[in-house]
Amino acid sequence: MDHAATKPHEALAAHLDGKMQDVDALIRDRMASRHAPRIPEVTAHLVNAGGKRLRPMLTLAAADLCGYAGHYDVHLAATVEFIHTATLLHDDVVDESAQRRGRPTANLLFDNKSSVLTGDYLFARAFQLMVETGSLRVLDILANASATIAEGEVLQLTAARNLKTDEDIYLQVVRGKTAALFSAATEVGGVIAGADAHRIKALYDYGDALGVAFQIVDDLLDYQGDTKATGKNVGDDFRERKLTLPVIKAVAVGTPEERAFWSRTIEKGDQRDGDLDEALRLLHLHGALDATQQDALHWAGRARDQITALPAHPVREMLGDLADYVVARLR
């Protein structure tokens, strides 16, 4: 794999350029509020911070791959980004985060109130956009995804600080908080294009596996990332007492003394100087970071397999490369 050349998400963005601009224009139009000027202030801060717009791109790519010639893919891409932005706003309140994408979070710049209510507004706007497409099936998929996302986040509240949380529960949380929107994003792209059931299933499975790989990599970067590239500080999850896959793997094979260390730092939240170093030492000692990376590669491979099964198409290659690239972020 040669990543000196164009990165796959950049190739996708270039291929979908006109549509991505339409999505951008629609987002800016619909995030406005005639009555409450605070709303666009809060959303602009996030929308301008400019993530990679990965999720809306997945919707456009899936529709393109299925030969869609209409314009509702733009509505759905904006919908997906609104749902994503709404969950980010609420997550930052829930996590009491101070930074997102290397910039202060909205709840810090404004307040928790504005973040909660603006998230609600964007969620409602997302449903308005879906209604405009006239597709009940799309509404069904994204209403279900929204419920799964919230469920995953609530599950995380109780599971994150409990050493009994195993890889199955971790996967359930990840499917909720991340993969549900990835898989819905690709699925609705196929649905709006009127693709057959087989193709829609492959798109769903691709999004699901890509989302799981993406989140595992995110959790891994938290222990081995570089702050400048990720906008996160190494050890944020540890300090926030979030039990993620690397720690789950280390706990599973740890000695009673090590378990006591994890229990004190994660479950009880009694953290002292040097604890993060000790955590990193234990993760390396048990090969937990390598094993987590293997899991990420496994999920990325599943994503690639799903998309490769579809008929040849330039977008198919880009989505396949994207699956590899998501894990390549680690190197």
Place this chain on the structure above:
Amino acid sequence: MDHAATKPHEALAAHLDGKMQDVDALIRDRMASRHAPRIPEVTAHLVNAGGKRLRPMLTLAAADLCGYAGHYDVHLAATVEFIHTATLLHDDVVDESAQRRGRPTANLLFDNKSSVLTGDYLFARAFQLMVETGSLRVLDILANASATIAEGEVLQLTAARNLKTDEDIYLQVVRGKTAALFSAATEVGGVIAGADAHRIKALYDYGDALGVAFQIVDDLLDYQGDTKATGKNVGDDFRERKLTLPVIKAVAVGTPEERAFWSRTIEKGDQRDGDLDEALRLLHLHGALDATQQDALHWAGRARDQITALPAHPVREMLGDLADYVVARLR
């Protein structure tokens, strides 16, 4: 008006008894979560606290009034209650409330995180219920109402502590935070029953006027209510620095000294012993409470007029009485 007899909402509840039980069963079924047991804990606390279920009753009543014989009115009534409950959960976080309906709020019993995410879950569940009815028009109405509610709440954030807020802005906030869901509740009842445009418009206008009357009365009760009946303490809005209609009226005719008092207590939040008594004295001095009550009566009258224009029906009489009763809470 004789209120020694059955109260109108009780008469409605009795008339709609079987349906209200179906709504209750559906709510209990759908507020559950297979994966996150925290969710039903949070919602049960609120659902069992048992408000009057006024909003879902309005949906059932509107559908009944229009001769609906199907069962999707139950879905829509549960939808409306879910949206209401979701906004209550988020409101209590935003307002940092400790009490609701005379009991501790969910954010106090659990935490803000659980309230935010459970609200999101209920909102998604509400949209799932709407999708099941197969009516895009219903989805459109309730997605619009949800956006208007969030917009009203955000507007309130900036307007509530600003003495420049006038009766027009107050009305806009009230339409958002309260009347939007009342009018959507009655409108979708008519829509699901396949009523004609004229009747649907009357139902919408009834809900809108009833919601405005309801909120004005709520704001008035905050200054002259009795804690045992309302579950609120006199002066909560004053202490939370919320500029509601009685104060807006008093500010509008106040002397410069009085303006300085309101600016210190509401805008700057510098409140001292005896300030609530002084606020009450000024409200009485300028007849602001009486004038606010007149406004509530005016809106209740508008609601009654709208419903009276519809063909005779037992539910029509109950809804008319309900409009009067909403204001009669004051006496």
